[in-house]
Amino acid sequence: MLSKVTLDDIRPIAIGAGILGTGGGGNPYLGGLHLASVIREKGPQTLIDPFALADDALVCVAGSIGAPTVSIEKLPEGTEMLRALRLLEEHIRRRFDAVAIAEIGGANSMQPLIAGLQAGIPTVDSDSMGRAFPEIQMSSYLFGSDAQVAPYAMVDAADKAAVVPAAASDLWGERIARNIAVSMGARAGLVACMMTGAQVKQSGVHYTMSLAHHLGERVIEAQERKSDVPQVVADVLDGRVIFRGKISDVNRRTTKGFARGWVRIDRFSNDDRLDIQFQNEMLIARINGAVVTTTPDLICIVTEEEGEPVTTEVLRYGTRVAVIAAPAPAQLKSEVALEVVGPRAFGYDVEFSPLPGGVIGLRPDTSDQRGYCS
Amino acid sequence: MLSKVTLDDIRPIAIGAGILGTGGGGNPYLGGLHLASVIREKGPQTLIDPFALADDALVCVAGSIGAPTVSIEKLPEGTEMLRALRLLEEHIRRRFDAVAIAEIGGANSMQPLIAGLQAGIPTVDSDSMGRAFPEIQMSSYLFGSDAQVAPYAMVDAADKAAVVPAAASDLWGERIARNIAVSMGARAGLVACMMTGAQVKQSGVHYTMSLAHHLGERVIEAQERKSDVPQVVADVLDGRVIFRGKISDVNRRTTKGFARGWVRIDRFSNDDRLDIQFQNEMLIARINGAVVTTTPDLICIVTEEEGEPVTTEVLRYGTRVAVIAAPAPAQLKSEVALEVVGPRAFGYDVEFSPLPGGVIGLRPDTSDQRGYCS
Numbered sequence: 060m061l062s063k064v065t066l067d068d069i070r071p072i073a074i075g076a077g078i079l080g081t082g083g084g085g086n087p088y089l090g091g092l093h094l095a096s097v098i099r100e101k102g103p104q105t106l107i108d109p110f111a112l113a114d115d116a117l118v119c120v121a122g123s124i125g126a127p128t129v130s131i132e133k134l135p136e137g138t139e140m141l142r143a144l145r146l147l148e149e150h151i152r153r154r155f156d157a158v159a160i161a162e163i164g165g166a167n168s169m170q171p172l173i174a175g176l177q178a179g180i181p182t183v184d185s186d187s188m189g190r191a192f193p194e195i196q197m198s199s200y201l202f203g204s205d206a207q208v209a210p211y212a213m214v215d216a217a218d219k220a221a222v223v224p225a226a227a228s229d230l231w232g233e234r235i236a237r238n239i240a241v242s243m244g245a246r247a248g249l250v251a252c253m254m255t256g257a258q259v260k261q262s263g264v265h266y267t268m269s270l271a272h273h274l275g276e277r278v279i280e281a282q283e284r285k286s287d288v289p290q291v292v293a294d295v296l297d298g299r300v301i302f303r304g305k306i307s308d309v310n311r312r313t314t315k316g317f318a319r320g321w322v323r324i325d326r327f328s329n330d331d332r333l334d335i336q337f338q339n340e341m342l343i344a345r346i347n348g349a350v351v352t353t354t355p356d357l358i359c360i361v362t363e364e365e366g367e368p369v370t371t372e373v374l375r376y377g378t379r380v381a382v383i384a385a386p387a388p389a390q391l392k393s394e395v396a397l398e399v400v401g402p403r404a405f406g407y408d409v410e411f412s413p414l415p416g417g418v419i420g421l422r423p424d425t426s427d428q429r430g431y432c433s
Numbered sequence: 434m435l436s437k438v439t440l441d442d443i444r445p446i447a448i449g450a451g452i453l454g455t456g457g458g459g460n461p462y463l464g465g466l467h468l469a470s471v472i473r474e475k476g477p478q479t480l481i482d483p484f485a486l487a488d489d490a491l492v493c494v495a496g497s498i499g500a501p502t503v504s505i506e507k508l509p510e511g512t513e514m515l516r517a518l519r520l521l522e523e524h525i526r527r528r529f530d531a532v533a534i535a536e537i538g539g540a541n542s543m544q545p546l547i548a549g550l551q552a553g554i555p556t557v558d559s560d561s562m563g564r565a566f567p568e569i570q571m572s573s574y575l576f577g578s579d580a581q582v583a584p585y586a587m588v589d590a591a592d593k594a595a596v597v598p599a600a601a602s603d604l605w606g607e608r609i610a611r612n613i614a615v616s617m618g619a620r621a622g623l624v625a626c627m628m629t630g631a632q633v634k635q636s637g638v639h640y641t642m643s644l645a646h647h648l649g650e651r652v653i654e655a656q657e658r659k660s661d662v663p664q665v666v667a668d669v670l671d672g673r674v675i676f677r678g679k680i681s682d683v684n685r686r687t688t689k690g691f692a693r694g695w696v697r698i699d700r701f702s703n704d705d706r707l708d709i710q711f712q713n714e715m716l717i718a719r720i721n722g723a724v725v726t727t728t729p730d731l732i733c734i735v736t737e738e739e740g741e742p743v744t745t746e747v748l749r750y751g752t753r754v755a756v757i758a759a760p761a762p763a764q765l766k767s768e769v770a771l772e773v774v775g776p777r778a779f780g781y782d783v784e785f786s787p788l789p790g791g792v793i794g795l796r797p798d799t800s801d802q803r804g805y806c807s
Contacts, residue, residue, distance in 0.1 A: 150524070150596070217605075219599065219600050220597065221596070221597045222595065222597075223593075223595045223596075224520065225592050226592075226594075231591075231616070235593065237616075238612035238613060239609055242611075242612045243609070
């Protein structure tokens with residue numbers, strides 16, 4: 060289990076979180092450059108076991124909100140997370156003890172490391188998705204406990220800021236935050252979801268930073284050995300490679316604070332084709348029109364040769380890719396959770412048929428039989 | 434000059450502010466019902482001369498933000514202004530001494546009376562437009578002094594709320610507030626524009642509540658005498674009746690937090706037609722295609738018989754109306770002001786040709802020669 064994050068850990072985390080992000084969470088390469096600059100200045104960041112948190116510790120989450128397509132064009136100023144965290148602290152008149160991870164996917168795996176380092180508090184090795192999702196209310200910290208998204212604070216690269224002290228529900232909190240994010244150019248820093256250590260322990264998807272790091276390390280090893288990297292990714296995540304082919308079409312719009320669209324992949328060996336629809340993240344995959352995988356299970360696109368994550372904002376014609384389906388963490392598969400993150404929550408009139416198994420959210424030392432042990 | 438607002442004053446204010454609103458500011462009849470219920474509970478509201486404010490008094494503005502088309506369907510909970518005011522006070526950790534009027538038009542003339550009554554502080558007989566405008570930065574308190582729109586607070590009829598502690602500019606403050614308002618159903622209470630008494634005195638359009646009241650009284654008298662009410666409106670405002678006819682077409686969309694569109698009026702006696710474009714408020718009037726009046730001068734539509742205001746949300750085919758053009762207050766006609774509220778600020782490639790004269794913003798007792806003396 061990872062207990063601190065150093066410069067050397069950035070590349071494995073970027074790869075692992077890029078894959079777990081199912082397309083979203085923000086560009087992991089750019090997030091990694093940002094994290095590296097902060098670690099160079101401040102030193103490694105401490106990562107703590109969620110079960111080491113005091114029950115009454117005060118924890119928040121930190122992340123970027125917006126469209127991943129924007130995240131590669133509108134670079135951060137660098138202190139968005141810290142300024143949003145301090146603004147929220149000022150509003151609630153209390154100090155946070157630790158920062159948890161809203162989503163382990165993409166650059167949003169790194170924002171809580173950056174925020175924690177800049178604020179001088181540890182990052183919790185726990186997120187609330189075990190992947191990435193496009194909307195705030197899709198967080199197990201929220202639907203798995205009585206924590207609420209508001210009060211929250213948002214800050215952009217300029218000096219625009221907002222505090223939302225209350226929202227009628229977490230869904231309304233998302234709607235307000237999304238529109239504020241649009242006013243901030245579809246990219247803003249968000250610090251939200253005040254909760255206690257007890258709530259983190261109860262509702263989080265734990266050890267996902269350790270998992271992202273482990274996954275990245277296994278990918279790098281497999282690249283060096285020139286083995287079948289996509290298969291290694293599937294093995295680590297207890298999933299399977301559902302398709303290999305070439306991207307033949309992409310339709311992607313940046314609209315209302317999201318990147319929405321679809322990607323088509325043609326199989327190398329025959330006329331089969333895979334279609335994936337996304338809203339920041341990959342949500343539903345169909346082979347020749349038949350649904351094969353849906354949210355909350357993970358649909359991850361990696362390059363065919365290197366097994367590197369292919370996120371939504373860099374999907375392009377001609378890339379040779381493999382698509383991996385992996386079982387979602389248990390926290391996302393309860394009845395309550397599926398109402399928020401299941402296919403119907405995204406407007407797809409499809410039942411969720413869970414993939415068997417899964418390792419995301421398990422303690423590293425209990426899941427070694429499935430290969431997840433750093 | 435009016436020094437308090439009683440139940441008897443509501444109808445004249447609703448008429449006068451409805452006319453001054455140039456179509457916007459929110460439905461004055463519904464605003465009047467709301468104000469009446471608060472006065473019945475709390476008694477009359479004190480109105481103070483802006484020059485009676487201490488230079489270091491702390492003043493804010495209070496009003497509704499959104500689309501007037503929504504204001505007649507989505508009724509307020511009733512304490513939006515008070516809750517927003519308290520939220521902003523909590524954020525800045527100071528108490529306000531008085532509430533000024535953002536815009537004298539429509540129901541937004543009454544919101545500062547309601548907020549003041551509920552909070553136990555007086556309302557200042559001064560606004561920042563002498564009319565209504567659709568966007569926050571179009572306020573003489575902002576472009577006429579070094580006050581800024583942020584920090585501000587917004588609250589809706591449910592328990593959704595937001596504080597914006599900082600904005601990169603007043604225009605960005607408007608953009609963020611507009612998107613928050615959209616998240617709140619295109620109607621929210623806004624308390625903003627912290628300023629000192631000195632700033633109010635320097636930049637306000639003064640005595641406009643008194644003017645609205647006086648205008649309403651003159652309309653009621655003229656209705657009783659069955660005289661030419663639209664001509665009386667023009668006389669009080671030092672303007673002129675530019676058109677009389679029947680509304681023959683209306684195109685109105687509620688979009689991005691505004692009501693946008695145009696109205697066409699056919700003259701009774703010949704084939705002439707008047708076209709007016711609006712964004713909440715009437716902005717530009719053309720007779721047979723030739724521009725006759727533009728913002729910031731006032732374009733006011735009243736019913737032909739009764740001289741009652743016809744606001745944007747109640748424009749409809751068949752209504753017989755008169756259109757009055759009236760000179761804007763001097764505060765809106767400086768070079769700095771015209772950059773924010775002139776025709777080019779709204780995208781019309783037209784020079785502003787000011788109507789001569791004008792009484793809006795003058796001291797009642799110095800303007801009696803033009804008929805404005807309560």
